[in-house]
Amino acid sequence: xxxxxxxxxxxxxxxxxxxxxxxxxxxxxxxxxxxxxxxxxxxxxxxxxxxxxxxxxxxxxxxxxxxxxxxxxxxxxxxxxxxxxxxxxxxxxxxxxxxxxxxxxxxxxxxxxxxxxxxxxxxxxxxxxx
Amino acid sequence: xxxxxxxxxxxxxxxxxxxxxxxxxxxxxxxxxxxxxxxxxxxxxxxxxxxxxxxxxxxxxxxxxxxxxxxxxxxxxxxxxxxxxxxxxxxxxxxxxxxxxxxxxxxxxxxxxxxxxxxxxxxxxx
Numbered sequence: 001x002x003x004x005x006x007x008x009x010x011x012x013x014x015x016x017x018x019x020x021x022x023x024x025x026x027x028x029x030x031x032x033x034x035x036x037x038x039x040x041x042x043x044x045x046x047x048x049x050x051x052x053x054x055x056x057x058x059x060x061x062x063x064x065x066x067x068x069x070x071x072x073x074x075x076x077x078x079x080x081x082x083x084x085x086x087x088x089x090x091x092x093x094x095x096x097x098x099x100x101x102x103x104x105x106x107x108x109x110x111x112x113x114x115x116x117x118x119x120x121x122x123x124x125x126x127x128x129x130x
Numbered sequence: 131x132x133x134x135x136x137x138x139x140x141x142x143x144x145x146x147x148x149x150x151x152x153x154x155x156x157x158x159x160x161x162x163x164x165x166x167x168x169x170x171x172x173x174x175x176x177x178x179x180x181x182x183x184x185x186x187x188x189x190x191x192x193x194x195x196x197x198x199x200x201x202x203x204x205x206x207x208x209x210x211x212x213x214x215x216x217x218x219x220x221x222x223x224x225x226x227x228x229x230x231x232x233x234x235x236x237x238x239x240x241x242x243x244x245x246x247x248x249x250x251x252x253x254x255x256x
Contacts, residue, residue: 032216035209042202042241045248048189052182075171082167085160092157120171124178 019106027084030077037074075120080113152211159208166201186252195253202245210238 015021047058061067087105090096096105173194177185188194213234221227 028212028216031209031212034205035213038202038205038209039241042245042248045189045198045245045252048182048185049248049251055182055185078167078171082164086164089157089160120175124175127175 020102023084023106023109027081027088030081030084033073033077034081037070037077040070040074072117072121076113076117079116079120080109083109083112083116152214156208156211159204159211162200162204163208166197166204169197170201189249189252190255192253195249198249199246202242202249206238206242206245210234 044058044062047054062071087096087109090105096102173188177188180188189198214231217227217230217234221230
């Protein structure tokens with residue numbers, strides 16, 4: 001491309017990160033990561049359909065430190081993408097565009113996704129007497 | 131229509147083309163995914179540490195199989211629409227872009243078929 005060497009706008013390298021821009025790109029990044037989670041879900045279902053041996057292997061991978069890390073990241077990404085997706089729907093309906101409102105809704109999304117992730121893991125790990 | 135040149139119409143560039151359809155289906159699938167992802171996470175949390183039998187019976191039951199298929203279809207469709215825009219935004223080499231978009235569509239359909247097959251096999255038995 002002839003334009004490959006031309007400077008991009010906005011100049012991200014000198015741009016101060018703001019809640020608005022960080023949450024915007026985070027929505028895209030969490031979406032990409034969740035697509036990886038969808039692939040893992042399909043493989044988990046295939047393992048379950050294949051029988052106990054394949055399922056044991058899938059559970060062993062999911063139960064390893066790497067599996068837990070992936071599940072933790074995926075759970076946060078899901079809650080974040082869900083909460084920020086609802087924020088986008090409110091915008092689609094034409095509400096919440098004033099700058100103070102954008103910041104309030106942004107912090108609500110951050111708080112909700114952190115809280116839901118912690119809640120899900122506490123209930124998952126300790127809530128059912130396991 | 132009236133403002134566009136003949137060559138512009140021939141090239142087919144410059145209009146929204148199927149942009150509205152893309153935008154709308156992204157919204158439709160996201161609305162579907164609100165209850166489906168909440169159901170999914172609640173199910174996984176309650177299934178944490180479950181053995182084969184428990185997980186199998188959960189997916190086999192109508193209350194597990196039907197939402198799981200809906201989650202697969204809505205989730206993969208939604209993800210396809212999102213990743214398509216990511217590719218269109220960041221991949222500027224035309225050949226690679228077209229190849230990745232095609233791969234994305236094929237992979238989405240393949241994953242959907244595999245997932246629905248797995249749930250069906252579990253639900254209907256061997």
